[in-house]
Structures are given as structure tokens and as C-alpha cells.
Amino acid sequence: MADTNFDIIVVGGGPGGYVAAIRAAQLKMKVALVEANHLGGICLNWGCIPTKALLRSSEIYHNMQHAKNYGLSADGIGFDLDAIVQRSRKISKQLNNGVGHLLKKNKVTVFDGYGTLNGAGKLHVEKDGKTVADLTSKHIILATGARARILPGMEPDGQLIWYYKDALVPNVVPKRLLVIGSGAIGIEFASFFHTMGSKTTVVEMVDRVVPAEDAEISAFLQKSLVKDGMEILTSAGVKALKKGKDSVTATLEFGGKTETREFDRVIVAAGIVGNVEKLGLEGTKVKVDRTHIVVNEWLETGEPGVYAIGDVAGAPWLAHKASHEGVLCVEKIAGTKGLHPINPDRIPGCTYCRPQIASVGLTEAQAKERGLKVKVGRFPFQGNGKAIALGEPDGLIKVLFDDKTGELLGAHMIGAEVTELIQGYGIAMELETTEAELMHTVFAHPTLSEMMHESVLDAYGRAVHF
Known part of the structure; x- marks a missing residue:
């Protein structure tokens, strides 16, 4: 043996x-x-x-x-x-x-x-x-x-009601799609099927999409998705799903009313x-x-x-x-020497919808909840030459600094390729970089990363290109 x-x-x-x-x-x-x-x-x-x-x-x-x-x-x-x-x-x-x-x-x-x-x-x-x-x-x-997480009455059947595994191997792009949950999983599937032609409705129980993100980023995403034709229902719920031969009748609650609608497929993304x-x-x-x-x-x-x-x-x-x-x-x-526990505030997160979202550190609300006084810097994609050249002028980079120490507390991005940019701020936080080091760092031109520099400058009233 x-x-x-x-x-x-x-x-x-x-x-x-x-x-x-x-x-x-x-x-x-x-x-x-x-x-x-x-x-x-x-x-x-x-x-x-x-x-x-x-x-x-x-x-x-x-x-x-x-x-x-x-x-x-x-x-x-x-x-x-x-x-x-x-x-x-x-x-x-x-x-x-x-x-x-x-x-x-x-x-x-x-x-x-x-x-x-x-x-x-x-x-x-x-x-x-x-x-x-x-x-x-x-x-x-x-x-x-x-x-x-399987919700009672919304169990996946692989045909009409999908969970993530079913949504990864679809046999059809549904004409009418309901997505329950707007976290990273739900919003990514909503983005995919909407782009491929589904008339997509997203239902989120709290008052904004991607609720784990900074509120400003959430608002930007919702505005972008709605502009693109997606329907977003926040502070809403799905009371019941009734399966038919090739469709699902959903009872939705939103805006103080109850409404019944028919969908070809439903994706449930309600956590794990x-x-x-x-x-x-x-x-x-x-x-x-x-x-x-x-x-x-x-x-x-x-x-x-x-x-x-x-x-x-x-x-x-x-x-x-x-x-x-x-x-x-x-x-x-x-028994390795010199180890230190993981700081959850320094773990970046990425969502690959269109536009992409990436973040690391505290949101503005979280920083204020901890009693921190913050300096906030922002820079829009429309002020960046590379973004315009890419045909991707819609986006935002937002940074938060401790007003007393200059510590980088958080960074939040939405726009093209931000999932590749976020690690720059992650490294800066791990190195305990302050605004001074970031201001003195030379960022290559023309790149999207220049916006990271400009957003830092903006936090201290020094942005040049906006």
C-alpha cells in the first residue's frame, strides 16, 4: 500500500x-x-x-x-x-x-x-x-x-432557472432575462447576456448595485448600465417564480408595488x-x-x-x-520568520462587467465610519488621452487619503482595464506609501495609469489635466 x-x-x-x-x-x-x-x-x-x-x-x-x-x-x-x-x-x-x-x-x-x-x-x-x-x-x-446559495422556490433546474454553472454553458441567449442579485457574479452575467442581445432586468434587494463598492462607483455603474439599455431595480425583491413550458413568470416587488412579468430565463446570484x-x-x-x-x-x-x-x-x-x-x-x-497576517483592507477586488470595476481599501463611507478625516481625489477617463484614443472615455478613478498622515486609505475605479490598474494602488498600500511618494512617481505617457497619478494630485488640489 x-x-x-x-x-x-x-x-x-x-x-x-x-x-x-x-x-x-x-x-x-x-x-x-x-x-x-x-x-x-x-x-x-x-x-x-x-x-x-x-x-x-x-x-x-x-x-x-x-x-x-x-x-x-x-x-x-x-x-x-x-x-x-x-x-x-x-x-x-x-x-x-x-x-x-x-x-x-x-x-x-x-x-x-x-x-x-x-x-x-x-x-x-x-x-x-x-x-x-x-x-x-x-x-x-x-x-x-x-x-x-439556493433560495427556496428558486431552485435551479438547468433549463429555465439558472445558477452560475448553468449560465456558463447556456444553450440560448434569452430574449428576456432576469438576474437576481447585483454582486460581482450577477452583474457579470447580466453584462454578458445584455451585450449578446438579452433584454436584461437586474433585481437588487438593497438600494444600489454592487453594494460592496464605494457608493460613487455604484452610482456610476448603474447610470452606465441604464444608459446602455439594462433595467435596474434596486430596493426590490422577487416574491415568487412560476415556471411555464419555456418561460418563467416572476412576481417582482419594487417602488412600493407588486408586478408580474414574464422572462425566458432567470439567473439567481444571491450569494454563497x-x-x-x-x-x-x-x-x-x-x-x-x-x-x-x-x-x-x-x-x-x-x-x-x-x-x-x-x-x-x-x-x-x-x-x-x-x-x-x-x-x-x-x-x-x-516556522517561517517575518510573517504577518493578511490585512483585509489591502485585498483588491475586481468585477469584469462593462465598464469594469476595481477597488482596494476603504470606501469613503467606511473611512468616515472609522472616524477618519479624508482627502478625496477624482479623475475622469474623459481627461485622459489614452482612454480617448481607445474609444473608452467613460470612467472614474477615486482615491482616499488620511488627512493627517497622508496614508492611502482606498482606491476605487470604474472604466476600461481598471482591473489591470488596481494593483498599482495595492502595492502602494502594502508599502505604506503616502501621497508624497505617489506624487513624485513618474507615470508613463500615454497610459491609463496617468489617471492614477492625476487622482492623487486632485486630492491635494494639484490636478493638471482636469
Whole structure:
């Protein structure tokens, strides 16, 4: 029989789990990774990557429709939905194979099955009711991720009511689409299908779309989406869904009234729940709060030798946060010197709708809630030569500084390619940069990044180009 004793066992092969496993192997540990479905997890296979592939197709389709704005001509523009979906799936498969190669390269032993804690330092692995292995280790990292929250009466059927997996492999672009929830997942799918021709309605229960973002960015996005023809209903809800033969009748509540409408398809994007079931947490000191495992700053649970990282360990639910936690957790176990806990205020977030959104740090409201006096700088895309040349003059960059210290507290962007720009501010925050260093940094011209410089200058009344 194969050796079943390891230095570290990782349960879950997503962006948190597989990165933790590889880092542990790099530190000369003997590592086992337990994964029952697909290496790379939801992000790579059914989330971050395939959605970006779909959105890239819709972006090109949008630009082709506006070719004349660039002095070009494009006749008979159309699309092949099956080909778009197949391209997306092919990209995910390529990356899935890549993860498998990396694990093999680093000599990580992979077990195909579900892991369950079975006493101190023990993990039982089984699949399809059959035992795969019984493993032992002093350190077990739970990286089991999360899944879509299923709302009563709105259960997905893969035909009329879709969740994210169904929306990633659509067999049709619905003429009338209802999207429930305007977080990153909901608004990205709304953006894709709307661009591809769906008459799209988004219902959000709070008073603004993408509610986790700065209020000014939310308002900018909503205005942009409505201008593009999308219907946005905020402070609204869906009371009921009734399925017909090839349509869904939705009872909507908004503006103090109740209205019944018919849609061809419905996408439910109402948050996520952690995968904590069947992990054997009963009888352990691991605490679960609202479907997420409670951990300290070093990702340790209440049970000695058991750790949790990524989505199952709580917000923010981001792949890059999971990967960073995986590395931190492993290095702490290994006794690496000079470590420091992750500061959640310095984790950037990106939403790939059109226009894109990216942010890091505190929103203006959060800063004020903490009693901080802030200086706010803004710079619009319409003042940037590169944005105008790209044909993307709609957007905004907003920065917040502590009035007393000059510390960069937050940065919020909306517009073309801001998801690629945000890391500049992320690095600045990690280096504890003040406005002085940013002002003295030379930004290349012509670039979109010049707006990052101008927004800093604007916070101190020194903007040149606006």
C-alpha cells in the first residue's frame, strides 16, 4: 500500500488548496491533496476563468458592432454561442491540466475523493461509498470552498432557472432575462447576456448595485448600465417564480408595488454558502459561523492541527485571497520568520462587467465610519488621452487619503482595464506609501495609469489635466 502519513494534508484543490500544497512541497514537506471533483476548484473550472472568457467574447462582439467608431467596417456581424461556450470550456480544461502538472512536478500526492476528519490527525477519504484511503498528518488544511446559495422556490433546474454553472454553458441567449442579485457574479452575467442581445432586468434587494463598492462607483455603474439599455431595480425583491413550458413568470416587488412579468430565463446570484458539511467537524473544536469556519489571523481553527483557508473560511470570497492564505498558513506551520497576517483592507477586488470595476481599501463611507478625516481625489477617463484614443472615455478613478498622515486609505475605479490598474494602488498600500511618494512617481505617457497619478494630485488640489 502507498504511504498514508504526510506532513500536511490539504482538503480541496481550488486556488487556496493547490497553492498551499505546492508551497508546502517547496518547503520540503511531504504533501497530500484530496480533491473529489476538479483541480483548480470552482474559480478555474466554473468561476473566475470561464466567465472572463465569455466576457471577452462579448467585449469583442460589442467592439465589432461599433467598428465604424474606429474608422473600420464590419458587415454581417453575428456570433456562434456554442463556439463561445466551447472556447470558455477549453480554456478551463487547459488550466485544469496545468494545475495537475504543477502538482505532479512538485511531487504532491493527489487523492481522488472526499475528505472527512476522523479523529485527531486523521482524515478518511472516500468516493462513491468506497474507501480511497485513510491518511494521517499533524496538520490538516481545509480548503473546501463554497457554493451558490439556493433560495427556496428558486431552485435551479438547468433549463429555465439558472445558477452560475448553468449560465456558463447556456444553450440560448434569452430574449428576456432576469438576474437576481447585483454582486460581482450577477452583474457579470447580466453584462454578458445584455451585450449578446438579452433584454436584461437586474433585481437588487438593497438600494444600489454592487453594494460592496464605494457608493460613487455604484452610482456610476448603474447610470452606465441604464444608459446602455439594462433595467435596474434596486430596493426590490422577487416574491415568487412560476415556471411555464419555456418561460418563467416572476412576481417582482419594487417602488412600493407588486408586478408580474414574464422572462425566458432567470439567473439567481444571491450569494454563497461555505462547504462545511460532511467534513467531520462534529466532535471537534472547529467553530462554524453562518456556514463558514472560524479562524484566527494565522488560519488556525479551534481544533489543534486543523486549519481553514479560502471561501470556507469567510469573506472576502476571492481566489487571490485564498491563494495568499494558503501560502501564509503553510509558512506559519513551517516556522517561517517575518510573517504577518493578511490585512483585509489591502485585498483588491475586481468585477469584469462593462465598464469594469476595481477597488482596494476603504470606501469613503467606511473611512468616515472609522472616524477618519479624508482627502478625496477624482479623475475622469474623459481627461485622459489614452482612454480617448481607445474609444473608452467613460470612467472614474477615486482615491482616499488620511488627512493627517497622508496614508492611502482606498482606491476605487470604474472604466476600461481598471482591473489591470488596481494593483498599482495595492502595492502602494502594502508599502505604506503616502501621497508624497505617489506624487513624485513618474507615470508613463500615454497610459491609463496617468489617471492614477492625476487622482492623487486632485486630492491635494494639484490636478493638471482636469
